[in-house]
Amino acid sequence: xxxxxxxxRWVERPRRLLDSSEIPAxxxxxxxxxxxxxxxxxxxxxxLVLCDVAGTVxxxxxxxxxxxxxxxxxxxxxCDLHGIRAVVANSGNANAxxxxxxxxxxxxxxxxxxxxxxxxxxxxxVASTGVIGVLLPGERIAAAVPDLVGAxxxxxxxxxxxxxxxxxxxxHVALKVDLPSGSxxxxxxxxxxxxxxxxFATMLCFVQTDAALDAHTAELLLGVTVKRSFxxxxxxxxxxxxxxxxxxxxxxxxxxxxxxxxxxxxxGEALDALLRQLALRIAADGEGARRIGRVHVRGAGSExxxxxARSVANSPLVKTALFGGDPNWGRVAQAIGAALPGSAPLxxxxxxxxxxxxxxxxxxxxxxxxxxxxxxxxEVLYEIDLEGxxxxxxLFFSDLSYDYVKINAEYTT
Amino acid sequence: xxxxxxxxRWVERPRRLLDSSEIPAxxxxxxxxxxxxxxxxxxxxxxLVLCDVAGTVxxxxxxxxxxxxxxxxxxxxxCDLHGIRAVVANSGNANAxxxxxxxxxxxxxxxxxxxxxxxxxxxxxVASTGVIGVLLPGERIAAAVPDLVGAxxxxxxxxxxxxxxxxxxxxHVALKVDLPSGSxxxxxxxxxxxxxxxxFATMLCFVQTDAALDAHTAELLLGVTVKRSFxxxxxxxxxxxxxxxxxxxxxxxxxxxxxxxxxxxxxGEALDALLRQLALRIAADGEGARRIGRVHVRGAGSExxxxxARSVANSPLVKTALFGGDPNWGRVAQAIGAALPGSAPLxxxxxxxxxxxxxxxxxxxxxxxxxxxxxxxxEVLYEIDLEGxxxxxxLFFSDLSYDYVKINAEYTT
Numbered sequence: 001x002x003x004x005x006x007x008x009r010w011v012e013r014p015r016r017l018l019d020s021s022e023i024p025a026x027x028x029x030x031x032x033x034x035x036x037x038x039x040x041x042x043x044x045x046x047x048l049v050l051c052d053v054a055g056t057v058x059x060x061x062x063x064x065x066x067x068x069x070x071x072x073x074x075x076x077x078x079c080d081l082h083g084i085r086a087v088v089a090n091s092g093n094a095n096a097x098x099x100x101x102x103x104x105x106x107x108x109x110x111x112x113x114x115x116x117x118x119x120x121x122x123x124x125x126v127a128s129t130g131v132i133g134v135l136l137p138g139e140r141i142a143a144a145v146p147d148l149v150g151a152x153x154x155x156x157x158x159x160x161x162x163x164x165x166x167x168x169x170x171x172h173v174a175l176k177v178d179l180p181s182g183s184x185x186x187x188x189x190x191x192x193x194x195x196x197x198x199x200f201a202t203m204l205c206f207v208q209t210d211a212a213l214d215a216h217t218a219e220l221l222l223g224v225t226v227k228r229s230f231x232x233x234x235x236x237x238x239x240x241x242x243x244x245x246x247x248x249x250x251x252x253x254x255x256x257x258x259x260x261x262x263x264x265x266x267x268g269e270a271l272d273a274l275l276r277q278l279a280l281r282i283a284a285d286g287e288g289a290r291r292i293g294r295v296h297v298r299g300a301g302s303e304x305x306x307x308x309a310r311s312v313a314n315s316p317l318v319k320t321a322l323f324g325g326d327p328n329w330g331r332v333a334q335a336i337g338a339a340l341p342g343s344a345p346l347x348x349x350x351x352x353x354x355x356x357x358x359x360x361x362x363x364x365x366x367x368x369x370x371x372x373x374x375x376x377x378x379e380v381l382y383e384i385d386l387e388g389x390x391x392x393x394x395l396f397f398s399d400l401s402y403d404y405v406k407i408n409a410e411y412t413t
Numbered sequence: 414x415x416x417x418x419x420x421x422r423w424v425e426r427p428r429r430l431l432d433s434s435e436i437p438a439x440x441x442x443x444x445x446x447x448x449x450x451x452x453x454x455x456x457x458x459x460x461l462v463l464c465d466v467a468g469t470v471x472x473x474x475x476x477x478x479x480x481x482x483x484x485x486x487x488x489x490x491x492c493d494l495h496g497i498r499a500v501v502a503n504s505g506n507a508n509a510x511x512x513x514x515x516x517x518x519x520x521x522x523x524x525x526x527x528x529x530x531x532x533x534x535x536x537x538x539v540a541s542t543g544v545i546g547v548l549l550p551g552e553r554i555a556a557a558v559p560d561l562v563g564a565x566x567x568x569x570x571x572x573x574x575x576x577x578x579x580x581x582x583x584x585h586v587a588l589k590v591d592l593p594s595g596s597x598x599x600x601x602x603x604x605x606x607x608x609x610x611x612x613f614a615t616m617l618c619f620v621q622t623d624a625a626l627d628a629h630t631a632e633l634l635l636g637v638t639v640k641r642s643f644x645x646x647x648x649x650x651x652x653x654x655x656x657x658x659x660x661x662x663x664x665x666x667x668x669x670x671x672x673x674x675x676x677x678x679x680x681g682e683a684l685d686a687l688l689r690q691l692a693l694r695i696a697a698d699g700e701g702a703r704r705i706g707r708v709h710v711r712g713a714g715s716e717x718x719x720x721x722a723r724s725v726a727n728s729p730l731v732k733t734a735l736f737g738g739d740p741n742w743g744r745v746a747q748a749i750g751a752a753l754p755g756s757a758p759l760x761x762x763x764x765x766x767x768x769x770x771x772x773x774x775x776x777x778x779x780x781x782x783x784x785x786x787x788x789x790x791x792e793v794l795y796e797i798d799l800e801g802x803x804x805x806x807x808l809f810f811s812d813l814s815y816d817y818v819k820i821n822a823e824y825t826t
Contacts, residue, residue, distance in 0.1 A: 036794065067750025068757035097746040132743025133776040239751035250601025288457040316729065316813075317821060324822030330545025335512040337480025338652035344481035358765070361480065362512025402818050404729070409737030 005173045009379060010294055010396070011277045014270035020176035023156055024185035024210035026053040026250030028270050030151035034144035036130070036137060037092035046141060047162035047204050048148050049087045049189075050117060053111040053250040058220040060083035060125070061226045061244035066317030069096035070106040071126040071135070072242060078110070080122045082215035087206055087246055088113045088141075088148075089127040091191070094202065095136035096128075105138030112142035116149045127244040129165060129192060129202040138348045160189040163204050166407060167191050169285040171278055177270040182255040184211040186270055190278045192240075202242035203282060204232055207274070211267055212251030217259050221268050222247045229275035233283045234313040234397040247271075283396045288403020292323050293380045295395050300388025304340070307395040308384060311339035318382075319400035325376040327368070329357040332382055349385040353377070418586045422792060423620060423707055423809070424690045426684035433589035436569055437598035437623035439466040439663030443564035444571030446558035449507035449543070449550060459554060460575035461561050462500045462602075462619050463530060466663040471497035472631040473538070474639045476656035482509035483519040483549070484539040491523070493535045495628035500619055500659055501526045501554075501561075502540040502576050504604070508549035509541075509654040518551030523557035529562045540617050540657040542578060542605060568638045576617050579820060582698040584691055586590050590683040592676045597624040597669040599683055603691045605653075607625040607634055616695060618645055618688070619656045622682055625664030630672050634681050635660045641690035647726040647810040660684075696809045701816020706735050706793045708808050715802025716752070721797060722806040724752035731795075732813035738789040741783070742770040762798040766790070 006013050023029070029049050033042035060081045062072050075081075088109055099226045107127050114121040128136060151158070160172035174187040190205040213221075226245055257263045274299050283292045295312045297305040312318055315338075317331040332350055340346060350358040353374030374380065419426050436442070441463050448547030473494045475485050488494075501522055508515045519539050564571070573585035587600040603618040626634075639658055670676045696705045702714060708725045710718040713794035725731055728751075730744040745763055753759060757766040763771040770779050787793065 001422035036741035044797055064754040064757075065747070066756035066759040067746050067761075073757070075683060094743070097743060097771055097774060097776055098771065102775070131741075132741075133744055133771065135776065239747075239754065241747055316817070320818055320821035323818065326822065328544075330507070330510060333480050333545055334478070334652075334654055337478035337654055340479035341477040341652065343479035344477075344486070346479040355653075358510055359545065360512065361510060362515070363510055363548070400729075401822070402815050405733055405736065405813060405815050406817055409733040409739065 006273065006277055008277060008278065008280045010274050011169045014177050014273045015266065016150065016178035017180065018178055018183065020185065021174045022176070022185055022188040023154060023174050024208045024250060025252035026051050026210055028152040028154060029156045029159035030148050030153060031160070031162030032148050032151050034141060036090050044162040045090055045092045046148055047089045047154065047159040048113070049159065049248070050152055051085050051248050051250050053252055055251065056083065056085050056217050057213050057215050057249045057251070058082055058087065059222040059247045060084065061222060061245045063240050065239050065241050067097055067241050069094050069128060069242040070102035071095055071099055071128045072244060074103060074110060075125040075127070075244065078122065079125050082218070083123055084125045084246060084248060085119050085123040086113060087125045087127060087288045090141060091129050091163055091165050091206060092133045093130040093134055093136050094128050094242050096132040098133065098135050101135055105136040108138040109141045112133055112145045116145045125246055127204050127242070129163065129204055129242055132241060138192065156187060156189055163189065163191045165192060167285055168353060169281050171281050173274065175270065175274060176312055177266065179255060179266045181263050182253065184209060184253045184255045186265065186274055188274055188278060190282065191338040192282065193268040202240040203243045205230065205278060207247040209249045210251065210253035211249055212254070212256045212257065213249040217257060217264060218247055218249055221271055225268070225272045225275045228272060229279035232395050233279045234310070234395055280396055283398045286398025286404070286406065288401035289398035290323055290401060291378050291380060293382060293397050295384065295397070296392065297384045297386065298389065298392045299386030300390055302391040302393070304386065305391045305393040308336055308339045309387065309395045311335045312382060312384070313395040313397035316400050319397065322380060323399035323401045327352065327371040327375045333358060336384060347387050351383040353381050388409060419686065419690055421690060421693045423693065424686050427590050427686045428679065428739050429591035431589040431591055431596065433598065434587045435589070435598055436587050436600040437621045437663060438527045438665035439623055440621045441465065441565040441567060442569045442572035443520050443561050443566060444575030445557065445561050445564050447554060449503050449554065451458070454656060457571060457575035458503055459557060459561055460502045460572040461526070461565065462572065462621065462661070463565055464498050464663050466665055468664070469496065469498050470631050470662045471495055472635040472660045473497065474635060474658045475799055476653050478652050478654050480510055482507050482510055482541060482655040483511055483515035484541045487516060487519040487523060487659060488538040488540070488657065491535065492538050495631070496536055497538045497659060497661060498532050498536040498642065499526060499530055499551050500538040500540060502617060503554060504542050504576055504578050506543040507541050507545045507655050508550050509545040511546065511548050514548055518549040521551040522554045525558045529558045536644065538659055540655070541619055542576065542655055545654060561646025569600060569602055576602065576604045578605060580698055582694050584694050586687065588683065588687060590679065592668060592679045594676050595682065597622060597664065597666045597668050599687055600690060601687055603695065605695065614654050616653065618643065620634060620660040622661055622662045623664065623665070623666035625669045626662040627672065630670060630677060631660055631662055634684055638681070638685045638688045641685060642692035645808050646692045647723070647808055671738050693809055696811045699817070701814035701820065702811035703736055703814060704791050704793060704812055706742050706795060706810050708795045708797065708810070709805065710797045710799065711802065711805045712799030713803055715804040715806070717799065718804045718806040721749055721752045722808045724748045725795060725797070726808040726810035729813050732810065735793060736812035736814045740784040740788045746771060749797060760800050765797040766794055
C-alpha cells in the first residue's frame with residue numbers, strides 16, 4: 001500500500017509504516033446510486049461514513065469563500081464539530097448558491113441520516129460536490145438513506161467512488177503506523193482538485209483513525225496538516241464553495257495519543273504524509289494534468305512570499321510551460337513581478353530543479369540541456385529567493401493542458 | 414474605416430467620425446527586419462515612429478510590475494515624457510530580467526536613434542516585446558538604425574507588423590474626427606494582449622494625432638482613456654513586464670484643443686473610443702479566443718467591485734465556459750465568493766445578457782433557452798450586483814481555448 005501510495009519525492013514517508021489495507025476499527029462506509037447524478041447506468045453518488053463508537057472525536061476544516069455551499073453552512077453551524085459520528089456526502093450537486101431552500105434540503109438530509117442511525121443531528125455532517133446553483137434533491141436523498149445505511153461495509157471503495165466527479169486517479173488509502181504505544185490505522189477518501197472538476201468541483205477529504213485523540217489534539221493536528229497539504233495546492237486557482245475535510249478518531253485501537261508525546265509526533269507525521277500525498281494526487285489529477293510543479297519562495301514577510309508563490313502557481317503561462325516541458329523561466333520572472341507591483345527593481349534568484357537561471361533579478365548563464373531535461377520530469381521544483389529572509393511559502397500546482405479546456409468547455413449544462 | 418474598425422456594441426462611436434485612412438500630419442513610421450526575431454524568411458521586428466514637428470507634446474503610461482523591462486525603465490527615467498518625438502520598438506525580445514546589461518543595451522538603441530534623427534536622447538522612447546530573460550542585441554539594432562530611418566514612410570503598415578508577435582487580428586487604424594474647431598486625425602498601432610502572446614507578450618500601443626494639445630491635456634486624456642481601455646482587459650490575468658502606451662500630438666492640423674472645451678470633450682471621446690476598441694480587439698485576439706466577455710459589477714466600495722470583476726474575468730472556469738458557450742453561471746457565483754473570502758453569506762444578483770439567473774445569492778428560475786442562445790454570441794455581458802451602491806467596475810476578457818494552451822505550451826525555447 002505504502003509502496004504504491006507514497007509516490008512523490010516531496011512527501012516524507014512516516015516512520016514505521018506497516019503494510020495494511022484495513023480501514024481503522026470502528027468505521028464502516030457505504031456508497032450507493034440515488035439519482036442525484038443524472039447518468040445511465042446509474043452512477044454512485046451518495047456516500048456515508050459512520051463511526052460505530054460512541055465518543056468519537058472529530059475535527060473539521062472548510063473553505064472560506066464568500067459563497068459558501070449550504071452543506072458547509074449546515075455542518076459548520078449545526079454540528080458539534082468535535083463529535084461528528086457520521087458524514088453524508090453526495091456528488092452531482094454542490095447545493096451552493098441555493099439560498100434558504102438549499103439550507104432546508106441539507107438539513108433534511110442531515111435529519112434523515114440522524115434518524116436512521118439513531119444519532120443526534122449534531123453528530124451528522126453533510127458535504128456536497130457538483131453543479132452550483134441547482135437545488136439539492138434533499139427528499140430523494142432522504143428517501144435513499146435506509147438503503148445507504150444498509151450498504152455500510154468495511155470496504156471504502158464504494159464510498160470513495162460515490163464522492164468522485166471526474167477524478168481519474170484513485171484517492172483513497174489505508175495505512176498502519178507503529179507508534180511507540182502501539183499500532184494504529186489511518187484511512188482517507190478524497191476527491192477533486194480546487195475548483196477543477198467539471199461543472200464545479202471541490203475537494204472533499206474524510207479521514208478515519210482508530211487512534212484515541214482528544215478534541216484539542218485532533219483540532220491542532222488537522223489544522224497544521226491541512227495547511228501543509230490541501231491549502232498548498234492550486235489546480236486553477238479557483239477557491240471552491242464546498243471544500244470540506246473531516247477527521248474522525250474512533251479510539252478503537254486503544255492506543256491513546258497523549259498531547260506533546262512521541263506518539264503525537266509520530267501520529268502527526270503520518271497524518272501529514274497522508275494528507276500531503278493526497279493533496280499532491282489532487283494536483284496530479286488536475287484535469288488533463290501531465291506533471292506537477294512545486295514552487296518554494298524564501299524572503300522577508302510571510303504575506304510577500306505567499307503572494308509570490310500563489311502568483312507563480314496560478315499563472316496560466318507557467319502552467320502551460322510546465323505542460324509543454326518548456327524551460328521558459330521568464331514566465332516565472334513575470335509572475336514574480338506581477339505579484340509585487342510598484343516594487344521595481346526587484347532582486348530575486350530563480351532556480352529550476354537546482355539550475356540557477358536568474359540572480360539578482362537578471363538572467364545568468366546556465367546549462368540549457370540540463371534545464372530542458374529537468375523540466376520534462378513528472379515533478380518540477382521552482383525555487384525563488386527574494387531579498388531578506390525569515391519567511392517561506394510553498395505551493396504545489398498542476399499544469400494547464402488541452403484536457404483542462406476540453407473538460408471545462410465542452411461539458412455543457 | 415470606421416465601419417470595419419468599430420465592431421463592438423460596447424464602444425460608443427465618436428460623433429462626427431469622418432472617413433479617412435490618412436495618418437495624422439507630421440508623422441512618419443517605419444518597420445524593417447533586423448534579425449532580433451530568429452526566423453526565416455526574416456520577419457519585421459524593428460519599428461520607428463517619428464514626429465517631424467518640433468514641440469511635439471506627448472504622454473505615456475506603463476505597467477507597474479515589480480519586474481520592469483529595461484526599455485520601460487529607460488523610457489520612464491531617461492525621457493522627457495511630455496516631449497517624446499520618436500519611439501523605437503522591437504519585437505522578438507522583451508529585454509526584461511536582464512539587469513544592468515539590459516539597461517545598457519536599451520540606452521544604446523536610444524542613443525543610436527537620437528543621433529540618426531538629430532534628436533536629444535530624452536526625446537526618444539524605446540519599447541520591446543518578446544522573450545524575457547535574454548539580453549537585447551542592442552548593437553545589432555543600433556547598426557540597423559540608418560536603414561530604419563531610411564524606411565520612414567506615411568504608411569503605418571510595416572511599423573504595425575514590426576511590433577506584432579502572434580497577433581492575428583490587425584490592430585492599427587487611422588481616423589478623422591470633426592471637432593468644433595476643425596478636423597483632426599488620429600492613428601494608432603497596437604499589439605498583443607496582456608501577457609498572452611507566445612513566450613511573453615505585452616501590449617504596446619502608439620497613438621498619433623495632429624491635434625494641438627498641451628502636456629496637461631495629453632496627460633489627462635491618456636490617463637483616463639487607458640483606464641477605460643487597456644486597464645480593463647484580461648486575457649490571462651498576467652501583468653506584463655513591458656506594457657507601454659505613448660500618445661504623441663504633432664499639432665500639425667492647426668486645431669488647438671483648448672482645455673475644458675467642447676473640442677477637448679470630442680477629442681477625448683474619439684481617443685476613448687479608439688483605445689477601447691483596440692483593447693477589445695486585444696481581448697478578442699487573446700490566443701485562440703472565440704468570444705469575449707464583459708463583466709460589470711455594481712456595489713459599495715471601489716476595491717470590492719474591482720476585485721470581484723477581476724476574479725470573474727480571470728477565472729479559467731468562467732473563461733472555459735465562455736469558450737464552450739456554456740451557460741454555467743455557477744462558475745460566476747464561485748468567482749464572486751472566491752474574491753471575497755470570509756464574507757458568507759454574500760448577497761448578489763447575477764444577470765447574463767439580461768437574463769437574471771441569481772438573486773440575493775440564490776438561483777432563480779429563468780429562461781434557459783434564452784440564456785443558452787445569449788452565451789453563444791460573440792460578446793457576452795455578465796452583470797453582477799453586490800449589496801450597496803456607489804461603485805462600479807467593468808472588465809473585458811477573452812475566453813480560454815485549446816489554442817491558448819497550444820500556443821503557450823508547444824512553443825518551446
